[in-house]
Amino acid sequence: MITKKAEYAIIILAELASHPEGTVITSKEIARNRAIPSNLVVQLLAVLKEAGWTTGTRGPAGGIRLLIDPSEINLRQVVEKIDGPIGITRCLFSETPCQNKTHCSLRGIWARAQQNMLSVLEEVSIKDLAEKAAKDC
């Protein structure tokens, strides 16, 4: 399952993308605007920073800003950065397929099902999402 943390990370990036370039926003503002527990925002920003997507300046008037073009990050990338590799079954995590003949046939089906799902997430960028949200309201 895609975790709530991954979903939060996407929302955080969308929030950052929807802010004017050159300006910063504090982690607390993000938390308030999006109703995410403040400490979780901080925790997730650490990972987003490690990915090279965001950066923060400390102290008064400090805050977070995007480092990259939001059209360059897709949802799959964010989910995998937060949750690690995606696998709809445990089977798809193991390197070697198992011996069982039915099981091996299943592996291909799981892989196809998963790829169908991932292709949707790959198609949608943070920018798409931020624009879509703005249009909805």
Next chain:
Amino acid sequence: MITKKAEYAIIILAELASHPEGTVITSKEIARNRAIPSNLVVQLLAVLKEAGWTTGTRGPAGGIRLLIDPSEINLRQVVEKIDGPIGITRCLFSETPCQNKTHCSLRGIWARAQQNMLSVLEEVSIKDLAEKAAKDC
């Protein structure tokens, strides 16, 4: 995530489907043939029976057999019978979409991704799987 139990249930049904009609196979034989813990096979058969897909006769010379045409059961049905409703995110389980504007936009994307995955599982029946496995070996 689709659990190992659901995967086992699919394998059990495929094993049953690959046996000559009219004959039975014991739960222990299924366990041995497919390398599934024997007690888990029993546990899962209880659910498959409840679904109306299998039945068992007790006593010596007893065993399990399919009650329905294996082309009539698809993988999604089995997974949902064992694991309950499938949801790639927690969001898709809640009835009402949340207030957050980005979040609500996300919901539709999750739903599309999930449906793309499920359609693969819906396309494949237990019969398909049993035949595919036989051909592979």
Next chain:
DNA sequence: TTATAAATAACTAGATTGGTTATATTATAT
């Protein structure tokens, strides 16, 4: 130098997963 903000790290309750263990029930071969 002090308030403010990010950054880092460690901890936790509750749920889920993948089983195991124990016991009951039933049908049939002898």
Next chain:
DNA sequence: ATATAATATAACCAATCTAGTTATTTATAA
């Protein structure tokens, strides 16, 4: 009849994962 082979049912458990919380440290603008 009765021992036995088989299904059936229920309760339990350790390990892992999830969604957080708590505490501490570091940097910087005023």
